Amino acid sequence: EVQLVESGGVxxxxxxxxxxxxxxxxxxxxDHAMHWVRQTPGKGLEWVSLISWDGGSTYYADSVKGRxxxxxxNSENSLYLQMNSLRAEDTALYYCARSLHLxxxxxxxxxxxxxxxxxxx
Amino acid sequence: SSELTQDPAVSVALGQTVRIxxxxxxxxxxxxxxxxxxxxxxxxxxxxxKNNRPSGIPDRFSxxxxxxxxxxxxxxxxxxxxxxxxxxxxDSSGNHVLFGGGTKLxxx
Numbered sequence: 424e425v426q427l428v429e430s431g432g433v434x435x436x437x438x439x440x441x442x443x444x445x446x447x448x449x450x451x452x453x454d455h456a457m458h459w460v461r462q463t464p465g466k467g468l469e470w471v472s473l474i475s476w477d478g479g480s481t482y483y484a485d486s487v488k489g490r491x492x493x494x495x496x497n498s499e500n501s502l503y504l505q506m507n508s509l510r511a512e513d514t515a516l517y518y519c520a521r522s523l524h525l526x527x528x529x530x531x532x533x534x535x536x537x538x539x540x541x542x543x544x
Numbered sequence: 545s546s547e548l549t550q551d552p553a554v555s556v557a558l559g560q561t562v563r564i565x566x567x568x569x570x571x572x573x574x575x576x577x578x579x580x581x582x583x584x585x586x587x588x589x590x591x592x593x594k595n596n597r598p599s600g601i602p603d604r605f606s607x608x609x610x611x612x613x614x615x616x617x618x619x620x621x622x623x624x625x626x627x628x629x630x631x632x633x634x635d636s637s638g639n640h641v642l643f644g645g646g647t648k649l650x651x652x
Contacts, residue, residue, distance in 0.1 A: 458641070468579075468587065468630050470641040482639055518586060529634050529641045530577040532598060534586035 425449040425533045427519045432538030439509050443538060445502040445519030453477065453497040456522035458531055459504045461515035461540075471517070472504065476525040487513075509542045516540075546635045548576075548644035555650040556621045564616045564647045566631030573638075576614035576631040578607060581646075587630065591616060618649075626651040 431443040443459070459471040472493040473482040481493050492505040502519055516537040523530040548568040556562035566576050575594055579587035589598050591607035604619045614633070618625055631644040 460643075467646045468581075468632075468643040470632070470643055473641060482641070484640065523592060527634070527638065529574070529632050530589065530592040531579075531587075531632075532589050532592075534588075536586055 425521065427521065427533060427535035429517065429519045429535045429538035432517060432540045434541045434543060435509055436544050437510060437542055439542070441506045441509065441540060443504040443506065443517055443519075443540070445535060447500045447502065447519075447521070450521070452495075452500040454525070456524050456526055456528065457493075457495060457502045458518075458520040458522055459493060459502075460518045460520050460531070460534075461513075462518065462537070463515045469515070473522065473527060474502070475527070480526060482527060506540070509540075511542050514540060514542045546570075546640065546642065548631055548633060548642050550629075550631060550644040550647045552645070553648045553650065555652055556618070557652050558623065559620055561617065561619045562621050562649065564618075564629050564649065566614045566616075566633075566644045567612055568633065568642070568644075569612055570633050570636045570642065571609060571612050571614050573636065574633045575609060576607070576633045578605075578614075578616045579630045579632070580625075581628045581630065590629075621649075621651050623651050625649060 426448045428446045474493045490508045518537045519535040520531040521533040578591040581587040595607045
């Protein structure tokens with residue numbers, strides 16, 4: 424069974440930093456690119472970032488480029504999102520999600536349950 | 545264009561057919577994928593590619609595309625289909641992923 428379990432969401436002050444983690448199991452992790460997608464409570468989905476199967480290619484939404492860094496450790500079946508210079512508008516539920524593809528592609532076939540990041544003073 | 549546009553809300557009578565649409569310039573180059581999201585739960589992929597359903601998705605769900613518009617059709621809507629539906633695709637540059645704003649489907 425495919426499982427994606429996010430962790431690391433907390434309350435953080437504006438300007439602060441945070442690292443989200445996602446532990447993957449039940450599939451061959453390095454057969455898939457991985458995404459982070461966020462959702463503000465009661466609002467829609469917003470794509471954040473994508474990393475290719477080998478970590479060699481990364482992509483970011485304009486809203487987070489230069490502040491967030493996606494990475495992965497295939498030996499640990501883990502995905503990460505380093506979030507710096509956090510803003511109130513980064514407050515959201517952050518989902519770890521599995522791509523159908525090895526490289527860039529938009530179809531997501533499995534999602535975690537999300538971890539909540541709140542940016543507030 | 546770097547946007548995907550969906551109607552905010554659509555309703556359908558129980559057992560009838562409903563089409564949910566998604567518009568965007570990038571849909572001329574990429575097929576949309578469609579996701580169903582129930583309150584408090586993570587999204588679920590229902591359609592990807594030209595018209596592919598993941599295992600476990602009922603065959604009343606189908607996808608199609610014409611020009612800059614992608615459509616999700618539910619033939620014979622059931623009460624359990626009441627949910628939010630999101631389309632997604634890549635942008636015209638191919639380097640970003642986009643989501644539509646979502647459509648709330650009400651089954652009457």
